[in-house]
Amino acid sequence: MMKPFASSADLTEKSQTLEVLADGVYALTAEGDPNVGAIEGADFLVCFEAMATPAAARTWLARLREHTDKPVRYLVLSHYHAVRVLGASAFEADVIVAHDMTRALVAERGQQDWESEYGRMPRLFEEPASIPGLTHPTATFSDRFTIDLGGDRGDLELRYCGRGHTEGDIVAWLPRQRILFAGDLVEAQAALYTGDAFHREWATGTLDRVAALDAQTLIGGRGAVVHGADVGAAISQTRDFLRVMLTEVAAVQSRGGTLKEAFEIVHTALAPRYGGWPIFEHCLPFDVSRLWDELSGVERPRIWTAERDRQVWAELQG
Ligand SMILES: [Zn+2]
Helix, strand or coil: CCCCCCCCCCCCCCCCEEEEEECCEEEEEECCEEEEEEEECCCCEEEECCCCCHHHHHHHHHHHCCCCCCCEEEEECCCCCHHHHCCHHHHCCCEEEEEHHHHHHHHHHHHHHHHHHHHHCHHHCCCHHHCCCCCCCCEEECCEEEEECCCCCCEEEEEECCCCCCCCCEEEEECCCCEEEEECCCCCCCCCCCCCCCHHHHHHHHHHHHHHCCCCEEEECCCCCEECHHHHHHHHHHHHHHHHHHHHHHHHHHCCCCHHHHHHHHHHHHHHHHCCCCCHHHHHHHHHHHHHHHHCCCCCCCCCCHHHHHHHHHHHCC
16 A cells, blocks of 8 residues: 655644754754744844744744844745745745755746645645745855844854755854754754755765864754754764665666665665654655666756656655
């Protein structure tokens, strides 16, 4: 029997935890659901990630408002995926910041990604009718974007570390507190979604640049906030997941095997360590499909549509 499509059967509400990581630095984690954060400037807020809908974002903002009533000047989007960006209107931010490629990806495939992600993870789309449309960044950059937090609060550095989870991921780095919001470039005990990824670059130079920041505290895309030695462990886990996939899919291709065989071999190789982590079964068909393309010479990820999602699922998880 076919497994329920993606996360369509995952309807159990996750409990959210708000942590104050340093003076004016907040993270909201949710048992493997997408994480969000906020950083206080002297007289404004920077929010990191927007959630899937304005309704979902308002629940997060209500919790944040128990700590600060400063207005949101900047909303930072780590990448273009719908569950990270479509709640943007709730923040009423002056500026929506993202990478140049994120702006291009929203224009190119934002609509298809919205429909795809809604089908894959319907629980995250609380009150889907509250989404006013696609979220288009209003300020973009290629390498680095520095926000002076004002007063004696120092800088928040937005950095591009190379292609990884998508073509345009960025991280938010507080050098003074050594706190890193890594977006989906690093997951802490959650499976990786690599359906739009550049696996070889992510596993090497991109994660090298993330690790070189030498963060003391890291908030990944999903999973708990990690501190100290656990930061390195989360980065290593992310790299290991990618390397296992790369090794196994390359081996199947070199002996003339099929995509279905590659999926089954990757599943067997990853399941003992990662099979119990959030969204593992959901992600793996899309992950192996994209890696198969990447190693076959398909430069840019093909666009996922609701229809293509179901085809790949039926072929691999069926
Ligand atoms: Zn993502």
